[in-house]
Amino acid sequence: xxxxxxxxxxxxxxxxxxxxxxxxxxxxxxxxxxxxxxxxxxxxxxxxxxxxxxxxxxxxxxxxxxxxxxxxxxxxxxxxxxxxxxxxxxxxxxxxxxxxxxxxxxxxxxxxxxxxxxxxxxxxxxxxxxxxxxxxxxxxxxxxxxxxxxxxxxxxxxxxxxxxxxxxxxxxxxxxxxxxxxxxxxxxxxxxxxxxxxxxxxxxxxxxxxxxxxxxxxxxxxxxxxxxxxxxxxxxxxxxxxxxxxxxxxxxxx
Amino acid sequence: xxxxxxxxxxxxxxxxxxxxxxxxxxxxxxxxxxxxxxxxxxxxxxxxxxxxxxxxxxxxxxxxxxxxxxxxxxxxxxxxxxxxxxxxxxxxxxxxxxxxxxxxxxxxxxx
Numbered sequence: 094x095x096x097x098x099x100x101x102x103x104x105x106x107x108x109x110x111x112x113x114x115x116x117x118x119x120x121x122x123x124x125x126x127x128x129x130x131x132x133x134x135x136x137x138x139x140x141x142x143x144x145x146x147x148x149x150x151x152x153x154x155x156x157x158x159x160x161x162x163x164x165x166x167x168x169x170x171x172x173x174x175x176x177x178x179x180x181x182x183x184x185x186x187x188x189x190x191x192x193x194x195x196x197x198x199x200x201x202x203x204x205x206x207x208x209x210x211x212x213x214x215x216x217x218x219x220x221x222x223x224x225x226x227x228x229x230x231x232x233x234x235x236x237x238x239x240x241x242x243x244x245x246x247x248x249x250x251x252x253x254x255x256x257x258x259x260x261x262x263x264x265x266x267x268x269x270x271x272x273x274x275x276x277x278x279x280x281x282x283x284x285x286x287x288x289x290x291x292x293x294x295x296x297x298x299x300x301x302x303x304x305x306x307x308x309x310x311x312x313x314x315x316x317x318x319x320x321x322x323x324x325x326x327x328x329x330x331x332x333x334x335x336x337x338x339x340x341x342x343x344x345x346x347x
Numbered sequence: 348x349x350x351x352x353x354x355x356x357x358x359x360x361x362x363x364x365x366x367x368x369x370x371x372x373x374x375x376x377x378x379x380x381x382x383x384x385x386x387x388x389x390x391x392x393x394x395x396x397x398x399x400x401x402x403x404x405x406x407x408x409x410x411x412x413x414x415x416x417x418x419x420x421x422x423x424x425x426x427x428x429x430x431x432x433x434x435x436x437x438x439x440x441x442x443x444x445x446x447x448x449x450x451x452x453x454x455x456x457x458x
Contacts, residue, residue, distance in 0.1 A: 161364065161452040182368055188451070189366020200361040217366040261365070 096317075096329045098134070105136035107170075108268060108301050109158055114167030116153050116324075127153040128164070129324040137268070138299040140291075142312050142332075145321035151305045152273065154321065158303065159192055159271050160184050172268060189218050193262030195272040199254040201246045207233060207257045208242040214264040232260040236290060252283035259290060263300070270294070272304040276311065285310055313337050356449060363451035373447040380439030381432050388431025392424040 156162035215225035236256040276284030
């Protein structure tokens, strides 16, 4: 079934709008077009999964939407703000308060405890430390790690580290959670826990999530799927219109 | 300091993703350099003190202790610590500037 953007957009508020973005990287004398004109609107409280093979431009698109890199052509708007108009300090402000990042390799500070990692973005946002501590504990409770608040990353499993990273991403109540293959470094069971956590954040707290993944469990709870290939959007579909088949080599599947 | 910054590129890029400004990263590395310089200076002062007293006691014998140069030792120690901090901060200016200019998207890279 073809995706009807006009019908889908009715009653929804656009949070991120990407208009005709092109990204060209210069490698020596060669120009590589990582993105070749992408148009995409992400609505508030939506859960989008972005899929595509390696080198398809997923990460480049994430960098643009997350304000980590600027496009060669085109515009990116977050809550109506054109990112091209922002200076370095304003972009830092946006990254601190409007966008939460979850990385495949967790990227926690190894010398800090779970609580210190979670409160770090709050301190960067100028929240006083008592309030940051209280909110950090509430976030750790939300990701079911309140009893591990004093543990350092090396004392935690991969799944626990990713849950701390998700709590850190939510530190300043961002409008958007950007997850770059959040289960990519985790085993199937742990990946499932992360997928349940993101699903709960979406369904209960109405957090807007953009997630790149190959995990079928994550795809099935998203609202929309976006396929990217060769720097272009190949297809957009509502998840309810897509039949997701899971392959199995034996054993139980959820 | 340059080694420390190149080894910590992911941490720096992650900090920038979390909202750290260029100025914050620059201050963090300059402060780290100053603290390193302070402790390096203190260590150098202690070693210098031990070596100087040992050498002085060999060449001057008991005279060294009867005319103990307390003020000179304190002044030399303070200068050693100050020079340690200054050199460390000066040596960190370029690496800290390079760290502050690092692209936040490096945090997304997977090793």
